[in-house]
Amino acid sequence: MDEIRIRRLEQRQTKIRNVPIAVTPEGFWCCPSPVVFQKTLKSQTPVLSKLKSSPTPPQPTSVQKKPAAETKKKTGTSSSKSSAPGEDTSHSKHENAPRKVTIEFGEPGASDLKVVLLGHQGVSVKLNVHSNVLVKNSSYFAKEMEAQQQKAVSSIEFECLEDVEMCVETIGLMYCKDIRHRLMKQSVSSVLSILKVAEKLGFATCIDTCLEYLEAVPWVGEEEESKVVTSILRLQSETSSVKPVLQRVSSEASIQPKDTLSQILELVLKTNEDKGRREMKGVVLKLLQENESSSPEICEEKLYSSCRTSLDSLLSLFREAAGLDSADKPTDFRESLGKKMAFEADNLLWLLDILALRRSADEFATIWSLQQELASLHIDLPIIYRHHISLITARLFVGMGRGEILLSKETRILLLKTWLQQLINDYRWLQNSSRSFDSAVVEEGIGRTILTLPLEEQQSILLSWLGSFLKTGDDCPNLQKAFEVWWRRKFARPYAAELEQDVISGR
Numbered sequence: 001m002d003e004i005r006i007r008r009l010e011q012r013q014t015k016i017r018n019v020p021i022a023v024t025p026e027g028f029w030c031c032p033s034p035v036v037f038q039k040t041l042k043s044q045t046p047v048l049s050k051l052k053s054s055p056t057p058p059q060p061t062s063v064q065k066k067p068a069a070e071t072k073k074k075t076g077t078s079s080s081k082s083s084a085p086g087e088d089t090s091h092s093k094h095e096n097a098p099r100k101v102t103i104e105f106g107e108p109g110a111s112d113l114k115v116v117l118l119g120h121q122g123v124s125v126k127l128n129v130h131s132n133v134l135v136k137n138s139s140y141f142a143k144e145m146e147a148q149q150q151k152a153v154s155s156i157e158f159e160c161l162e163d164v165e166m167c168v169e170t171i172g173l174m175y176c177k178d179i180r181h182r183l184m185k186q187s188v189s190s191v192l193s194i195l196k197v198a199e200k201l202g203f204a205t206c207i208d209t210c211l212e213y214l215e216a217v218p219w220v221g222e223e224e225e226s227k228v229v230t231s232i233l234r235l236q237s238e239t240s241s242v243k244p245v246l247q248r249v250s251s252e253a254s255i256q257p258k259d260t261l262s263q264i265l266e267l268v269l270k271t272n273e274d275k276g277r278r279e280m281k282g283v284v285l286k287l288l289q290e291n292e293s294s295s296p297e298i299c300e301e302k303l304y305s306s307c308r309t310s311l312d313s314l315l316s317l318f319r320e321a322a323g324l325d326s327a328d329k330p331t332d333f334r335e336s337l338g339k340k341m342a343f344e345a346d347n348l349l350w351l352l353d354i355l356a357l358r359r360s361a362d363e364f365a366t367i368w369s370l371q372q373e374l375a376s377l378h379i380d381l382p383i384i385y386r387h388h389i390s391l392i393t394a395r396l397f398v399g400m401g402r403g404e405i406l407l408s409k410e411t412r413i414l415l416l417k418t419w420l421q422q423l424i425n426d427y428r429w430l431q432n433s434s435r436s437f438d439s440a441v442v443e444e445g446i447g448r449t450i451l452t453l454p455l456e457e458q459q460s461i462l463l464s465w466l467g468s469f470l471k472t473g474d475d476c477p478n479l480q481k482a483f484e485v486w487w488r489r490k491f492a493r494p495y496a497a498e499l500e501q502d503v504i505s506g507r
């Protein structure tokens with residue numbers, strides 16, 4: 001197996017580091033690792049070391065050194081020289097000199113072309129290569145060779161866009177018969193760097209193989225996905241391999257996003273499996289919340305159609321349960337009826353969350369305020385069945401308190417008079433049985449909603465609440481903050497003088 005040599009060129013002497021890069025029957029196998037480049041470029045007193053090649057491809061980062069005695073002999077000589085007076089100036093000059101590395105492979109004298117890779121921070125890498133291999137695989141080198149053929153120039157410079165290692169790796173792939181097998185050992189980030197170099201070199205086979213790799217390999221995380229898509233979109237080369245890669249993140253189908261979302265909504269709303277439905281409802285709502293400003297359009301007509309379907313089913317179930325004689329039906333039947341009520345109520349609550357997120361729940365609140373029959377049937381049912389309805393009422397009050405739902409004065413009054421007492425009746429059960437129920441948030445929402453009403457309406461509702469609160473205490477919503485605000489408005493009357501002046505002046 002042949003060796004590749006890396007030389008550091010200095011003004012007075014040349015130190016040689018042998019690196020395990022080999023040309024096998026399968027082609028160019030491995031290039032200098034970043035560790036080797038860093039050691040070669042950054043070491044101030046390079047140590048002479050040799051590494052014998054082996055029949056199998058060695059690890060890129062392993063560099064075998066000579067025995068310690070030989071190393072000490074050379075480093076000792078070097079250190080004794082550097083300690084002599086007058087050597088400090090020349091040593092600093094060596095540090096500031098351009099850093100150069102030479103990579104040779106094949107038998108000495110077998111190559112007929114030198115390629116100089118110009119990297120960052122003055123790093124220069126010289127490759128001894130074969131012109132027929134480069135011309136065959138690279139349109140860039142083919143043009144350069146044709147342009148310089150008459151000048152009999154045996155050296156070509158190439159400015160590296162990426163790290164020098166990736167340029168060496170890409171040129172090395174021109175010697176590789178199975179590029180795909182070689183890329184399987186690389187990370188996605190490395191393949192993107194190779195792809196960038198291959199495009200500049202016009203290495204078409206490598207470009208197609210990189211794209212095939214990117215189409216098949218998983219992209220881990222949003223950051224890596226963004227890098228892949230951005231790199232592919234920047235490609236200037238026209239190749240049919242680009243389209244399959246981008247199909248992972250884009251679609252040419254004529255189906256509109258809102259139609260797809262409607263299909264997802266229908267699937268989630270109809271499933272009877274509790275765990276799957278609960279988890280997917282949370283996932284969909286979370287995804288809509290993450291990009292609220294750019295979330296895909298959902299047809300409101302579809303949402304409200306689903307709401308009306310669930311509401312009609314819920315009212316029918318309430319009527320059936322209210323007219324049911326407990327002695328006539330077995331326990332299993334009553335439990336089945338209760339599960340159906342919970343199912344429809346849970347669907348309504350989820351649809352309300354989506355509508356509130358999109359600031360489109362005003363119509364839902366209006367529809368809910370008109371459900372006097374459902375509210376009257378609510379009192380006749382066992383709390384274990386009916387309390388799911390009160391979760392919907394609580395969510396509406398939270399949305400109104402946050403300003404997500406804006407209703408007319410008449411609708412707000414109707415909603416409070418229709419549903420607040422039912423919520424108070426179920427409040428203790430909600431606090432103890434529902435993990436998602438946040439009493440502090442709900443109480444704040446109820447209080448803020450009440451305080452948006454005319455003062456007389458505030459008084460009527462708060463005095464009714466006070467009677468319940470004095471009887472049940474913690475089993476009733478705590479609206480003391482709203483009560484205090486109403487009290488000050490009613491009795492302290494901080495704005496009374498200004499209002500009377502406005503009346504006198506006719507404004």
